[in-house]
Amino acid sequence: xxxxxxxxxxxxxxxxxxxxxxxxxxxxxxxxxxxxxxxxxxxxxxxxxxxxxxxxxxxxxxxxxxxxxxxxxxxxxxxxxxxxxxxxxxxxxxxxxxxx
Amino acid sequence: xxxxxxxxxxxxxxxxxxxxxxxxxxxxxxxxxxxxxxxxxxxxxxxxxxxxxxxxxxxxxxxxxxxxxxxxxxxxxxxxxxxxxxxxxxxxxxxxxxxx
Numbered sequence: 044x045x046x047x048x049x050x051x052x053x054x055x056x057x058x059x060x061x062x063x064x065x066x067x068x069x070x071x072x073x074x075x076x077x078x079x080x081x082x083x084x085x086x087x088x089x090x091x092x093x094x095x096x097x098x099x100x101x102x103x104x105x106x107x108x109x110x111x112x113x114x115x116x117x118x119x120x121x122x123x124x125x126x127x128x129x130x131x132x133x134x135x136x137x138x139x140x141x142x143x
Numbered sequence: 144x145x146x147x148x149x150x151x152x153x154x155x156x157x158x159x160x161x162x163x164x165x166x167x168x169x170x171x172x173x174x175x176x177x178x179x180x181x182x183x184x185x186x187x188x189x190x191x192x193x194x195x196x197x198x199x200x201x202x203x204x205x206x207x208x209x210x211x212x213x214x215x216x217x218x219x220x221x222x223x224x225x226x227x228x229x230x231x232x233x234x235x236x237x238x239x240x241x242x243x
Contacts, residue, residue: 050150050234050236083240096236143181
């Protein structure tokens with residue numbers, strides 16, 4: 044199983060309503076794009092100093108399913124509208140995890 | 144459920160054997176420390192440019208269980224020996240995910 048992990052850091056002038064709208068838009072991707080077996084996004088809880096602001100973890104059956112998601116036009120449109128304009132930093136990894 | 148996500152980037156002079164030993168040491172944490180309901184660490188698959196090198200995703204029943212793990216001396220010893228000396232960058236988030 045392929046796990047796709049992204050940690051987002053938003054620009055300082057990205058207000059809470061915009062951050063929430065961005066998370067809401069990304070949260071619709073399983074319905075709008077699909078291909079994943081699980082998908083969980085949310086804001087950092089503020090327990091530790093120096094954290095990124097938002098995490099996304101999505102599991103896919105295989106690399107092909109992940110690539111279908113990554114290159115889907117509806118996905119790219121959400122990134123262009125809701126993510127890129129507010130992004131200060133982004134860190135990502137795709138890695139293999141045991142199928143549960 | 145609380146999800147703890149860390150993306151690690153290693154220094155350029157951290158050779159493959161050292162990276163593998165670090166992952167192996169972190170992979171023993173569920174046995175040595177415990178407290179999590181799931182734990183998956185692994186190296187980036189190399190599918191995308193600019194990614195971090197290693198991802199760790201661990202789920203905990205609640206914040207107390209996470210804090211117990213985060214502050215456990217055996218955990219801190221693994222970080223001091225296997226992570227910190229090789230770390231170029233680290234990005235983390237703790238966030239709430241639905242219990243499956």
